[in-house]
Amino acid sequence: MDGNGRWAQMRGRPRLFGHQAGARRVREIVEACPGLGIRYLTVFAFSTENWKRTQAEVTGLMTLFRRYIRKEAQALLENGVRVRFIGDRDRLEPKLVRMMRGLEELTEANDLVHLTVAINYGGRDEVARATKRLAREVAEGRLDPEDVDAETLARFLDTCVLPDPDLVIRTSGEARISNFLLWQSAYSEYEFTPVLWPDFTATHFAEIVGNYSARERRFGAVTA
Numbered sequence: 241m242d243g244n245g246r247w248a249q250m251r252g253r254p255r256l257f258g259h260q261a262g263a264r265r266v267r268e269i270v271e272a273c274p275g276l277g278i279r280y281l282t283v284f285a286f287s288t289e290n291w292k293r294t295q296a297e298v299t300g301l302m303t304l305f306r307r308y309i310r311k312e313a314q315a316l317l318e319n320g321v322r323v324r325f326i327g328d329r330d331r332l333e334p335k336l337v338r339m340m341r342g343l344e345e346l347t348e349a350n351d352l353v354h355l356t357v358a359i360n361y362g363g364r365d366e367v368a369r370a371t372k373r374l375a376r377e378v379a380e381g382r383l384d385p386e387d388v389d390a391e392t393l394a395r396f397l398d399t400c401v402l403p404d405p406d407l408v409i410r411t412s413g414e415a416r417i418s419n420f421l422l423w424q425s426a427y428s429e430y431e432f433t434p435v436l437w438p439d440f441t442a443t444h445f446a447e448i449v450g451n452y453s454a455r456e457r458r459f460g461a462v463t464a
């Protein structure tokens with residue numbers, strides 16, 4: 241969800257104003273999913289690198305996440321959205337972690353759209369944490385190193401219950417992955433759009449998904 245800061249700057253407003261506008265966009269994009277045949281949507285809200293931002297911006301974002309959970313919980317529940325969070329919760333404030341857990345539990349029976357929000361998430365950090373857990377299983381004799389393959393490691397990732405993404409969309413004109421779902425996106429299609437996240441509408445979303453549908457995916461094989 242890139243481009244919130246620039247969106248605000250272009251209006252002479254503080255960066256947090258852009259994040260607030262960005263948070264409002266999330267609902268429209270989630271609600272567009274069923275009509276586009278999308279069951280799994282993952283949004284990148286805060287990376288392991290975002291702690292380098294000013295204290296004011298970090299605090300503002302954490303407040304925004306709490307407000308988002310409080311404000312959106314009921315609508316998410318009623319709209320059939322199951323919410324999950326990925327990322328390292330250890331560095332997040334306990335109050336936010338409790339609210340994240342609460343929203344996961346509240347919506348766990350939903351199945352129409354699976355919304356995953358990445359907070360304090362980094363692809364490398366996720367693989368490192370997964371490796372640590374895997375190594376513990378080996379050290380404690382529950383896993384034979386000879387049995388470790390790509391599927392084994394995937395079971396230890398934050399995304400263990402989620403399918404790999406078919407399509408990764410980055411807004412705001414940057415053509416970088418920036419540590420997002422590194423392992424999971426090995427065969428994902430990428431779409432980069434110049435539209436800043438607060439301007440990204442359901443119409444933009446539908447257009448990009450339409451482009452994706454026209455692509456041929458071979459997963460390393462050749463066409464028959």
Ligand code: FPP
Pocket residue numbers: 241242243244245246247259262263266283284285286287290301304305308309357412
């Ligand atoms: C990147 O834009 C955006 C973020 C770091 C924050 C994204 C968070 C939200 C949109 C709030 C949504 C909340 C939930 C819980 C769904 P940037 O600040 O890097 O923009 P810039 O590149 O223009 O500076």
